[in-house]
Amino acid sequence: MILAKDITKDGNPVLRRKSHPIKFPLNQQQQKLAHDLMQYLVIGQDPVQAKKYNIMGGVGIAAPQVGLNEMMVAVLVPDKMHPQATKPALKAVMVNPVITSRSKQDCALITGEGCLSVDRDIPGLVHRSKKVTINYQDVHGKHHLLHLVGYPAIVCQHEIDHLHGHLFYDHINQADRYAEIPHEMVLDFAKNTDKEFGSKDHDASTDSYRAVRIRSYIKNEAKTKQNVLKDNH
Template sequence: MYLMKDITRDGNPVLRKVAQKVTFPLSEKNKKLADDMMEYLVNSQDPELGPKYGLRAGVGLAAPQVDESVAMASVLVPNLEDPDKIDLQMTLINPVIISESVQITALGEGEGCLSVDKDIPGYVPRYNKITVRYDDFEGNSQTIRLKGYPAIVCQHEIDHLNGHLFYDKINKKEPLKISDDAIIIE
């Protein structure tokens, strides 16, 4: 089981590398990686296990965040209105955004990251709707359309696979400035 000590922190070069494409059939190492990343997310959101093991709650975890430079990310996105419901739970292998909306969105409270230990205020502009092409565990190409919070989470994780961190997208001079027609998710 991954613990906070296993999470790669900002400053480690692996977080700034473009992750290697995953090949199929999946190796046992990559199957375990996928299982372990999802297990971390499930445990971190559990009201008993998270505090017991000192886990910061996470909604996404990309392989570079556990020091593996492969194109794989797990997401476990709770519903913002009803945290007992899950909007998205999956592992994306070799994900690529193939289309996005013109409409921009951002989280009102800004974004955080398990790999970034400090709070960095500011809007992180994201596309409100995206279509992602990814491989499933058998290596079959799949697509999924996402909107709102799940779309934001997947964009954050795909950024990790391309060597980008959320704060790279914040307006450096005016961190709380975003387009007037942006959708702010509270």
């Protein structure tokens, strides 16, 4: 079982190394890793269990975050569009995941991103592709192709970054943490009305999440530090 003490922290060289592809069949250690990564997410998203084991909840975790440079990640993404949903939007252990295509349009979470391996708060928009296609193998070696949009796409990009030695804050514009990118969409799960935004800008055919163009108010929003929806990966 993975505990808080087992999480590799920013500054450890393992987080900046490229991970090695995994060969099949998985050995016993790799099978245990797959189980433990998903178990950590399941327990972390259960308030009672998370408190019992004193672990921080997350929606994704990668092998380098437990000190192993192997190409394996686990994701357990809640259905943000339907908070009462009993099933997650995405649950998978991905072995050797590869992003095979990306949309030209970017997106970002208005609250920024967090990371199990980064203890400090680093504000700013983390620019990611709005849509991605991912090819990966499950624990049995079977290939899968995923087409993701919005929040699940963001989570998977965050985790796959770990396999290539990248951290979320690498994508923040250090000169202007809230700099606008043309046509970028900002996902905001906290707002239930449109009055805060200049106009509605929904893409219901491909993305059910609330999506709006970056507005100048983002800087003021971020300063409030009301980042209750910032998830750790």
